[in-house]
Amino acid sequence: MAHAAPRLRGLLEQVLAAPLPVRIRAWDGSEDGPPGAPVLVVRDRRALRRLLWKPGELGLARAWVAGDLTVEGDLYRALELLAGQLWERGEDDRTLGQALRDPEVRSAVRGLLRLAGPALPPPPPPEEIRRPRHLHTRRTDRRAISHHYDVGNDFYEIVLGPSMVYSCAYWEDGGTLEDAQRDKLELICQKLALTPGQRLLDVGCGWGSLVLHAAREHGVRAVGVTLSQEQAAYARKRIADEGLTDRVEIRVQDYRDVQDGPYDAISSIGMAEHVGAERYREYAADLYALLRPGGRLLNHQIARRPQRDESAYEVDDFIDAYVFPDGELAPVGTTVTQLERAGFEVRDVESLREHYALTLRRWVANLEAGWDRAVGLTSPGRARVWRLYMAASALSFERNRIGVNQILAVKPRAPGTAGLPLRPRTWHG
Structure with missing residues (x-):
């Protein structure tokens, strides 16, 4: 039975310590979340591996560029809804290191690792360019x-x-x-x-x-x-x-x-x-x-x-x-x-x-x-x-x-x- 979406949603909310304001559709076809909200489509569990091995914006970007993660519906609305949880958390919010001190968060991360599968994440998409910053020669x-x-x-x-x-x-x-x-x-x-x-x-x-x-x-x-x-x-x-x-x-x-x-x-x-x-x-x-x-x-x-x-x-x-x-x-x-x-x-x-x-x-x-x-x-x-x-x-x-x-x-x-x-x-x- 398809059930990855509710599992994924629950684990992410546990890590973020906040409700996820979008629906999730997982790679197995299951969906979970508020009706009528934009849908965050996790096409492949590779997206989780990318994010777990590179937490934050860069891991999300790699999943998006590779096509493992996309949005169905209003992209602007989805970005607005997600901004508070992912990009605009206040200075008093927990860092990842602080969050991992919480046993429940560590348990959720272990659950995400199991859901992501045992393989390592694939290499970054070819569109990525990485080099030392601020050289300006x-x-x-x-x-x-x-x-x-x-x-x-x-x-x-x-x-x-x-x-x-x-x-x-x-x-x-x-x-x-x-x-x-x-x-x-x-x-x-x-x-x-x-x-x-x-x-x-x-x-x-x-x-x-x-x-x-x-x-x-x-x-x-x-x-x-x-x-x-x-x-x-x-x-x-x-x-x-x-x-x-x-x-x-x-x-x-x-x-x-x-x-x-x-x-x-x-x-x-x-x-x-x-x-x-x-x-x-x-x-x-x-x-x-x-x-x-x-x-x-x-x-x-x-x-x-x-x-x-x-x-x-x-x-x-x-x-x-x-x-x-x-x-x-x-x-x-x-x-x-x-x-x-x-x-x-x-x-x-x-x-x-x-x-x-x-x-x-x-x-x-x-x-x-x-x-x-x-x-x-x-x-x-x-x-x-x-x-x-x-x-x-x-x-x-x-x-x-x-x-x-x-x-x-x-x-x-x-x-x-x-x-x-x-x-x-x-x-x-």
């Missing part, structure tokens, strides 16, 4: 960027849509993703006060959407730099198709190797998360040196909430292993301080947190609508990585666990002179 940064961005331009077209912009859009009620991305590009250009003939450097230019918009709509001469060969090839074709090769150049180049300043304006949109805490002062100083006096920097960057003990902050295991290897988030106040230490005058900070949640939900919908093609272009595991990462990130923005900010900073012409208009957010002075 030119070589390791190239490898990390390639892991994330060289998935295939056709895959990104499915997720991002025609705009091919991979950062949060700027929404109005009822607008399309393409409208919102165009408005975001225009917002950046307005904040940078771009005028014909100026030189723009876009650090981490992606598929070239911003430099194309800036050249076409504002008449600038633009340079975009990326570490991704696939992005560069795609951007160059777009530029050629629009007849802008005389005004826009795309380079496969590390921002630390750009030597042809000064530029009138610099944009860094969704790139600084890859810089790393130990390298951020260098990043800010390099961009400062590349700007002319009076030039503007628009730094668009995801931020995390401050921790009581910043020295204890841990990088997200799932994101580090499967999405952004070596990515690091900092509180917005830390970023502002680093820019100011480099010599910039920070003139404006605008939060777009809710805008990123809306954008991610639209990207998830795009991926789900093109699922079969996305799987064919990459792998089932890679598509599962993206679905989970984007859905979970949308919820993190909605719940204010992370945010995203546009920071406008100026390289002063002389002490005390920024050259901006008196009225705030009237960007052209």
